[in-house]
Amino acid sequence: MSPPHPPILFSFASPDDLSAALADFILKAQREAIEKRGKFLVALSGGSLPKTLTALIGKQGVKWDKWQVYYADERIVPLDHPDSNHKLALDTLYSKVPIPSDNIHTIDLALENDLEELADAYEKELITQFAQKDSARFPVFDLVLLGTGPDGHTASLFPGHALLSEEDRWVAYIEDSPKPPPRRVTFTYPVLNHAVRVAFVATGEGKKDILPAILDTPEQGLPAARVRPVHPGQLYWFVDEPAAAQLAYPKTPFKL
Numbered sequence: 001m002s003p004p005h006p007p008i009l010f011s012f013a014s015p016d017d018l019s020a021a022l023a024d025f026i027l028k029a030q031r032e033a034i035e036k037r038g039k040f041l042v043a044l045s046g047g048s049l050p051k052t053l054t055a056l057i058g059k060q061g062v063k064w065d066k067w068q069v070y071y072a073d074e075r076i077v078p079l080d081h082p083d084s085n086h087k088l089a090l091d092t093l094y095s096k097v098p099i100p101s102d103n104i105h106t107i108d109l110a111l112e113n114d115l116e117e118l119a120d121a122y123e124k125e126l127i128t129q130f131a132q133k134d135s136a137r138f139p140v141f142d143l144v145l146l147g148t149g150p151d152g153h154t155a156s157l158f159p160g161h162a163l164l165s166e167e168d169r170w171v172a173y174i175e176d177s178p179k180p181p182p183r184r185v186t187f188t189y190p191v192l193n194h195a196v197r198v199a200f201v202a203t204g205e206g207k208k209d210i211l212p213a214i215l216d217t218p219e220q221g222l223p224a225a226r227v228r229p230v231h232p233g234q235l236y237w238f239v240d241e242p243a244a245a246q247l248a249y250p251k252t253p254f255k256l
């Protein structure tokens with residue numbers, strides 16, 4: 001099997017420039033996905049990511065009715081709680097665009113007392129979506145959008161955690177997240193690393209110390225550095241200048 005492609009790093013002068021380029025990138029991914037399978041399968045993160053998607057609001061060509069959106073990770077709190085990744089995406093994006101609510105796949109909080117069951121139920125929701133055409137062992141998202149914390153975690157995969165070695169489950173749970181809230185569910189590497197494309201987005205000075213550890217010395221094995229989609233999948237990094245300040249990794253001029 002061919003080795004994974006190296007990550008492609010795009011750096012932008014400002015968060016607004018980044019957001020505009022990311023919107024064009026997403027639109028291209030959407031076009032290709034709809035041509036290929038009639039829908040656009042996207043996984044979203046929480047944290048600082050949703051606000052980088054606001055350039056999609058009102059953008060020509062976005063086929064919101066074709067999007068099927070899942071969460072790369074979610075915190076076990078009510079869906080209208082300020083810590084909920086869904087609430088963040090709803091407030092920042094969905095409430096401002098015509099995406100059908102049936103196309104947004106949230107966790108089932110009726111199962112919150114049994115996280116194994118809750119994670120299984122979310123995994124089944126993926127199986128329903130992907131079983132139609134992809135008979136592969138893993139779901140193949142058209143686009144996974146990730147962030148990384150200052151500790152190098154991504155989704156809810158934290159440094160040194162046992163979940164970094166999960167090879168079978170698509171959705172796993174943790175009850176000891178070092179970042180609150182402690183109870184969460186997360187996609188595992190088998191899902192993240194079978195996507196057609198994965199894009200990390202990192203903005204601001206707060207990310208400048210961790211990015212070299214992820215991109216320049218990936219052998220350190222930080223959770224974000226372990227995202228390497230299998231061939232022919234492609235990994236992209238969208239960063240702004242303050243986040244990129246200490247990176248040696250070569251930048252590629254942005255083009256679609």
Ligand SMILES: O=C1O[C@H](COP(=O)(O)O)[C@@H](O)[C@H](O)[C@H]1O
Pocket residue numbers: 045046047048049073074075085146147148149150153154155156179
């Ligand atoms: O807890 C989380 O953190 C990461 C990174 O968040 P950021 O605010 O530092 O960008 C986020 O990607 C993840 O979805 C979230 O649950």
